[in-house]
Amino acid sequence: MFAKPKTAGAASSAPAGAPLLSVQDLAVTFRTRNGGVPAVREVSFDLARGEILGLVGESGSGKSTLLTALMRMLPRNAEITDGRIGFGDADLASLKENDMRRLRGGRIGLIPQRPMTSLSPSTSVGRQLRWHLDGIGDGELKELLTGVGLGTVLDRLDGYPFEFSGGQLQRLLIAVAALGKQPDLLLADEPTTTLDATVQAQVLKLLLELRDRTGLSMVFVTHDLGVISQVSDRIGVMYAGLLVELAPARAVFETPRHPYTRALLEAVPGRGRRGEPLRTIPGSVTGANRLPGCPFAPRCTAVIDRCREELPEVRRVGDALVRCHRAEEEI
Numbered sequence: 001m002f003a004k005p006k007t008a009g010a011a012s013s014a015p016a017g018a019p020l021l022s023v024q025d026l027a028v029t030f031r032t033r034n035g036g037v038p039a040v041r042e043v044s045f046d047l048a049r050g051e052i053l054g055l056v057g058e059s060g061s062g063k064s065t066l067l068t069a070l071m072r073m074l075p076r077n078a079e080i081t082d083g084r085i086g087f088g089d090a091d092l093a094s095l096k097e098n099d100m101r102r103l104r105g106g107r108i109g110l111i112p113q114r115p116m117t118s119l120s121p122s123t124s125v126g127r128q129l130r131w132h133l134d135g136i137g138d139g140e141l142k143e144l145l146t147g148v149g150l151g152t153v154l155d156r157l158d159g160y161p162f163e164f165s166g167g168q169l170q171r172l173l174i175a176v177a178a179l180g181k182q183p184d185l186l187l188a189d190e191p192t193t194t195l196d197a198t199v200q201a202q203v204l205k206l207l208l209e210l211r212d213r214t215g216l217s218m219v220f221v222t223h224d225l226g227v228i229s230q231v232s233d234r235i236g237v238m239y240a241g242l243l244v245e246l247a248p249a250r251a252v253f254e255t256p257r258h259p260y261t262r263a264l265l266e267a268v269p270g271r272g273r274r275g276e277p278l279r280t281i282p283g284s285v286t287g288a289n290r291l292p293g294c295p296f297a298p299r300c301t302a303v304i305d306r307c308r309e310e311l312p313e314v315r316r317v318g319d320a321l322v323r324c325h326r327a328e329e330e331i
């Protein structure tokens with residue numbers, strides 16, 4: 001079952017000032033032997049200060065590529081081929097690598113998917129924390145960890161990563177990323193995927209507390225709609241590199257507009273009636289980003305001829321931005 005999506009807090013209602021992040025018409029292409037793969041296409045969204053934007057979509061929809069592009073840490077065979085990533089006065093899409101490096105680990109933080117792989121196995125956790133926090137003193141470190149409910153690990157900081165649970169390490173890294181460096185923007189790629197349900201809930205609670213306490217903004221990528229319903233103010237649904245729906249979290253769950261969003265919601269276990277077989281979305285996203293029209297057309301139950309020929313523009317319907325020819329219709 002889904003947690004009730006949060007009502008948008010003050011920080012997530014219509015932004016009073018300029019957005020923290022303003023992505024416009026972003027495109028990222030992978031060079032492959034078979035030609036360019038447009039992994040992200042015409043993606044535009046704003047992120048307000050203190051807002052958490054959840055990005056969801058099935059495997060291959062371009063979520064990680066989008067996040068890595070924001071961080072400018074794309075693999076060598078990928079490049080930003082179009083668009084702008086406004087962050088303050090800077091355009092991250094064209095910023096020099098030296099300047100970008102200063103932002104990373106400074107105003108922009110990253111929460112890793114697997115905490116184990118971002119820590120050295122042969123150095124004590126305490127030493128690594130102090131290194132990440134530029135030699136923070138014992139008193140301050142104690143205060144920081146106690147403040148995020150990690151007081152229980154204080155007397156074990158001389159231990160090595162394998163002596164901690166995945167959940168403890170993830171919470172340590174999140175506390176460090178959000179409080180130690182005090183970034184304006186946190187980017188998180190599936191930060192709870194490897195955790196069991198109870199620990200996952202603790203990590204999500206911590207993220208929300210940190211946002212409320214520090215006012216940081218967050219882009220949170222996951223393929224798990226249950227997780228995203230618990231943390232997001234707004235949700236962006238991706239399909240074949242496109243942002244096909246962008247709306248307040250509550251609207252996505254209560255009145256999903258895009259046929260793909262509806263199909264995603266229907267495919268989630270627990271949403272159907274008891275005894276009803278689980279539903280899946282027939283077909284696959286593979287190759288869809290090369291189609292001339294709407295990439296979801298081959299799998300869409302509401303498809304019309306136009307969908308196969310013409311890529312839909314983004315339309316505003318109520319609170320939602322929807323990339324579908326039939327967005328305004330009751331389908």
Ligand SMILES: Nc1ncnc2c1ncn2[C@@H]1O[C@H](COP(=O)(O)OP(=O)(O)OP(=O)(O)O)[C@@H](O)[C@H]1O
Nearest residue numbers: 030032037039058059060061062063064065066075
């Ligand atoms: N190294 C690569 N070389 C070529 N194409 C790639 C590479 N990495 C990703 N792609 C392509 O880019 C598209 C988007 O992939 P991406 O990993 O961003 O999706 P995703 O939604 O994050 O998926 P997942 O949930 O599995 O991480 C896919 O079509 C994928 O095949």
